[in-house]
Amino acid sequence: MSLVVVGSLAYDAVETPHGKVDRMLGGSCTYVSVAASFFSPVSIVGVVGDDFAEEDVQLLQGRGIDVEGVERVPGKTFFWSGVYSEDMNERTTLATDLNVFADFQPKLPASYKTKPYLFLGNIQPQLQKDVRRQMNGVRLAGGDTMNLWIEQTREPLLDTIKDWDFLLINDGEARMLSGEHNIKKTARAILEMGPKTLIIKRGEYGALLFHDDDVFSAPGYLLDSLHDPTGAGDCFAGGFMGYLSSRNVDLNDPAADRKELSRAVIYGSVMGSFCCERFGVERFRSLTRAEIDNRFQEFKSLTDF
Amino acid sequence: MSLVVVGSLAYDAVETPHGKVDRMLGGSCTYVSVAASFFSPVSIVGVVGDDFAEEDVQLLQGRGIDVEGVERVPGKTFFWSGVYSEDMNERTTLATDLNVFADFQPKLPASYKTKPYLFLGNIQPQLQKDVRRQMNGVRLAGGDTMNLWIEQTREPLLDTIKDWDFLLINDGEARMLSGEHNIKKTARAILEMGPKTLIIKRGEYGALLFHDDDVFSAPGYLLDSLHDPTGAGDCFAGGFMGYLSSRNVDLNDPAADRKELSRAVIYGSVMGSFCCERFGVERFRSLTRAEIDNRFQEFKSLTDF
Numbered sequence: 001m002s003l004v005v006v007g008s009l010a011y012d013a014v015e016t017p018h019g020k021v022d023r024m025l026g027g028s029c030t031y032v033s034v035a036a037s038f039f040s041p042v043s044i045v046g047v048v049g050d051d052f053a054e055e056d057v058q059l060l061q062g063r064g065i066d067v068e069g070v071e072r073v074p075g076k077t078f079f080w081s082g083v084y085s086e087d088m089n090e091r092t093t094l095a096t097d098l099n100v101f102a103d104f105q106p107k108l109p110a111s112y113k114t115k116p117y118l119f120l121g122n123i124q125p126q127l128q129k130d131v132r133r134q135m136n137g138v139r140l141a142g143g144d145t146m147n148l149w150i151e152q153t154r155e156p157l158l159d160t161i162k163d164w165d166f167l168l169i170n171d172g173e174a175r176m177l178s179g180e181h182n183i184k185k186t187a188r189a190i191l192e193m194g195p196k197t198l199i200i201k202r203g204e205y206g207a208l209l210f211h212d213d214d215v216f217s218a219p220g221y222l223l224d225s226l227h228d229p230t231g232a233g234d235c236f237a238g239g240f241m242g243y244l245s246s247r248n249v250d251l252n253d254p255a256a257d258r259k260e261l262s263r264a265v266i267y268g269s270v271m272g273s274f275c276c277e278r279f280g281v282e283r284f285r286s287l288t289r290a291e292i293d294n295r296f297q298e299f300k301s302l303t304d305f
Numbered sequence: 306m307s308l309v310v311v312g313s314l315a316y317d318a319v320e321t322p323h324g325k326v327d328r329m330l331g332g333s334c335t336y337v338s339v340a341a342s343f344f345s346p347v348s349i350v351g352v353v354g355d356d357f358a359e360e361d362v363q364l365l366q367g368r369g370i371d372v373e374g375v376e377r378v379p380g381k382t383f384f385w386s387g388v389y390s391e392d393m394n395e396r397t398t399l400a401t402d403l404n405v406f407a408d409f410q411p412k413l414p415a416s417y418k419t420k421p422y423l424f425l426g427n428i429q430p431q432l433q434k435d436v437r438r439q440m441n442g443v444r445l446a447g448g449d450t451m452n453l454w455i456e457q458t459r460e461p462l463l464d465t466i467k468d469w470d471f472l473l474i475n476d477g478e479a480r481m482l483s484g485e486h487n488i489k490k491t492a493r494a495i496l497e498m499g500p501k502t503l504i505i506k507r508g509e510y511g512a513l514l515f516h517d518d519d520v521f522s523a524p525g526y527l528l529d530s531l532h533d534p535t536g537a538g539d540c541f542a543g544g545f546m547g548y549l550s551s552r553n554v555d556l557n558d559p560a561a562d563r564k565e566l567s568r569a570v571i572y573g574s575v576m577g578s579f580c581c582e583r584f585g586v587e588r589f590r591s592l593t594r595a596e597i598d599n600r601f602q603e604f605k606s607l608t609d610f
Contacts, residue, residue, distance in 0.1 A: 087486045181392045183509075184527045204488075205510040208527075217607045219522035222489045222513075262610035302522045303608045305567035 001139075002041045003245040004112050005033045006131050007121020007234075008101055009046040009070065013081035014279060016088065018227045024280035025056045027078060028121035028144070031231035034284050035238025035271040036119070037063040038292060040245035043112050045069035045131065049077040049100045059281070068109045075100040088226055108134045117245040119237060122146050125153055125160040132163060139250050142166035142195065144237060150176050162194030165251050168237050170201045183208065187215075197251055199240065199265060201233055209265045211251075216262040219302055221273035221295070228279045232272040239271030240264045270295045306444075307346040308550040309417050310338045311436050312426020312539075313406055314351040314375065318386035319584060321393065323532045329585035330361045332383060333426035333449070336536035339589050340543025340576040341424070342368040343597060345550035348417050350374035350436065354382040354405045364586070373414045380405040393531055413439045422550040424542060427451050430458055430465040437468060444555050447471035447500065449542060455481050467499030470556050473542050475506045488513065492520075502556055504545065504570060506538055514570045516556075521567040524607055526578035526600070533584045537577040544576030545569045568601075575600045 010027030014020070029046045036042045043066035052072065060067055078101035081094040106127055113136050120128040120143030132141055142164040149157050150173060157177075161167050167190060175181060178189035183200070187210040190198050198210040202220070209216040243264040250256055270292055277283045312334030318327050334351045341347045348371035357377065365372055383406035386399040411432055418441050425433040425448030437446055447469040454462050455478060462482075466472050472495060480486060483494035488505070492515040495503050503515040511525040548569040555561055575597055582588045 182528070182530065184529055202510070205507070206522075206524075215527060215607060216610065217511075217524035217527075218610075219511075219524065222520060222522075223487070224489055225487065259610060266610055299610075302520060303610075305521065305523075305564060305571055305604075305608075 001117060001245045001248050002043065002115045003036055003117040003119065003241060004043050004045065004069075004108070004115050004135070005029055005036065005119045005121065005238075005241075006045040006106055006128070007032060007123060008078050009044075009048050009052070010078040010080055010101070012079075012230060012280065013094075014228055014230050015083040016228050016279075017084070017086055018225070019279065021279045025059065026080065026231060026280060028123075028234045030060070030281065031234030031275065032119055032121055032238040032241070033060065033065050034063055034281050035235040035275070036242030036245070037065050037238075038271070038284075038287070038289060039239070039242030039267070040117070042066065042242070043069060043109075043115065045106045045108060045112070047071045047073060047100050047104045049073065049075045052077050059285075063284075069107070069112055071107070073100050077101075082230070084229070088229060091229075106131050106134075116140065117241060119143055119241045120164075121234065121237075125149050125157040129156070129160040129163075132160070139252075140165050140244060142168065142197070142241075144168045144233070145173065145177075147173050147176060158193060164195045166197035166199065167195040168199045168201065168240070170203070170233065174198075174200050197261065199268075201236060203229075207236070207265055207269060209261060211258065211261055214258060216265060218262075218265045218269050219299065221269060221299070221302075223273060223276055226276050229276050230280065232275045235275035236268040236272035238268075240268035242271075243267040266296060266299050267292070269299065306422055306550045306553050307348065307420045308341055308422040308424065308546060309348050309350065309374075309413070309420050309440070310334055310341065310424045310426065310543075310546075311350040311411050311433070312337060312428060313383050314349075314353050314357070315383040315385055315406070317384075317535060317585065318399075319533055319535050320388040321533050321584075322389070322391055323530070324584065326584045330364065331385065331536060331585060333428075333539045335365070335586060336539030336580065337424055337426055337543040337546070338365065338370050339368055339586050340540040340580070341547030341550070342370055342543075343576070343589075343592070343594060344544070344547030344572070345422070347371065347547070348374060348414075348420065350411045350413060350417070352376045352378060352405050352409045354378065354380045357382050364590075368589075374412070374417055376412070378405050382406075387535070389534070393534060411436045411439075421445065422546060424448055424546045425469075426539065426542075430454050430462040434461070434465040434468075437465075444557075445470050445549060447473065447502070447546075449473045449538070450478065450482075452478050452481060463498060469500045471502035471504065472500040473504045473506065473545070475508070475538065479503075479505050502566065504573075506541060508534075512541065512570055512574060514566060516563065516566055519563060521570060523567075523570045523574050524604070526574060526604070526607075528578060528581055531581050534581050535585065537580045540580035541573040541577035543573075545573035547576075548572040571601060571604050572597070574604065
């Protein structure tokens with residue numbers, strides 16, 4: 001089936017202990033869609049400035065991504081710059097220039113509105129809600145959020161996620177959103193806010209999936225070398241959502257195979273792990289489906305007892 | 306088969322957000338042996354003062370633990386006092402009174418020396434080495450260590466662990482010992498120090514097992530409520546070692562079932578999780594083997610995809 005992804009298209013400058021890149025394609029929409037494109041057809045919605053390079057359009061289209069919903073407006077593309085600490089556990093933002101993204105009003109092409117899967121990348125909750133409303137007959141919709149929206153726009157955020165099938169969030173933000181510390185209580189509190197499925201990302205420690213009373217724990221992949229964690233969470237989302245879309249999973253169908261959800265979390269983990277092996281989306285230029293499936297099997301042997 | 310455990314026997318005063326206990330049985334030897342006793346016969350080596358309560362001896366003996374190797378000397382039993390932070394992620398030590406433990410020279414009863422399994426709890430590396438040397442024909446020996454010994458007695462520690470079959474250590478200490486940050490590099494560096502098997506404990510995030518080129522990742526159990534984490538790492542060790550002993554596992558046998566090692570890590574995780582449900586060893590007074598096996602199955606469903 002087909003998937004719509006909304007989020008930011010950006011240029012990033014990133015420095016890690018492994019090197020420095022002054023300008024590379026980034027943004028949540030980029031990472032989610034590139035990762036998802038290994039599983040499912042993807043159509044994206046976003047905004048770029050007149051500096052957005054043709055080769056980056058070609059990179060997306062080369063992965064079969066439908067860019068009809070990408071608006072090009074005068075001005076500069078969203079720019080973000082950050083530097084990672086020596087152990088990569090901390091990240092300092094040096095610059096966030098919203099540029100054309102400041103006035104982003106997502107408009108869905110007519111051909112997008114009947115697609116069955118929707119992923120709402122980390123943008124203002126009101127915009128996420130607006131996009132959700134433009135879709136007709138979505139089978140599965142959900143997305144991501146961040147500390148900024150939890151702190152500054154809590155009510156609109158709650159009003160937005162109550163209609164989502166799933167929420168994908170990192171552990172610190174999950175605790176912030178729920179006001180709980182214990183992770184089970186955190187999950188219970190968030191599931192009461194509306195989403196029937198919750199995925200809590202824990203960085204190098206993997207991810208947790210909560211669905212009704214079921215819990216699934218995915219391990220973190222042990223990387224030989226972590227080059228650049230930028231976008232790993234979004235690639236997780238792309239693998240997760242791309243897999244569900246490829247398998248036509250309907251979370252609201254009581255007869256649905258619950259295991260598919262867990263497998264989607266593993267495919268998310270797989271795509272997040274590949275993302276970290278190179279700067280930006282570099283790793284995805286050469287990645288093959290066979291490598292993805294091999295790593296899926298590595299997760300099997302990593303957890304088998 | 307039968308297991309010898311060496312370590313501290315202590316009284317602890319502990320305060321957590323769930324309550325406060327002024328004096329309760331503790332110490333690495335206590336936790337390891339009580340947890341292991343659910344799987345295998347256990348004989349312990351340690352020292353206590355004349356204040357060591359008869360009811361605590363009975364608690365150990367009630368679990369079938371052989372206390373012949375516990376020396377009682379004039380003076381007070383080792384006393385430790387600590388307080389946990391609101392989120393339980395930090396622990397402040399308020400008092401460490403070594404008392405009779407300061408002059409502890411482990412002496413193994415003759416009946417202990419031919420037992421096949423040995424666990425060396427977290428005591429001075431020189432003493433651990435000395436105990437290892439007193440044993441004849443041990444099939445599997447290993448133990449734990451801590452930041453204090455890594456920082457203050459690095460050379461004796463390296464000289465001690467080089468003869469161990471396995472080392473059990475937490476992630477921060479593993480990084481300190483190896484000088485690496487990346488967890489795979491950390492493991493590789495430690496395996497080169499001698500132990501053929503390494504278990505890295507990661508608290509609420511579970512544990513990693515490294516054995517040759519195999520890696521196994523055990524998830525953390527999601528507790529409804531964490532009452533007191535004191536002793537959880539030692540109970541992990543007890544479950545791990547008790548299970549290996551009960552299954553007669555020989556890590557040096559090339560034909561050994563590798564899966565048994567992973568299962569031992571899960572039983573370790575099971576025992577560590579039960580430990581946290583009550584203060585001290587309280588949970589083990591009522592714990593049954595059926596509850597242990599049920600939780601083992603919970604780990605199965607938690608990781609199945």
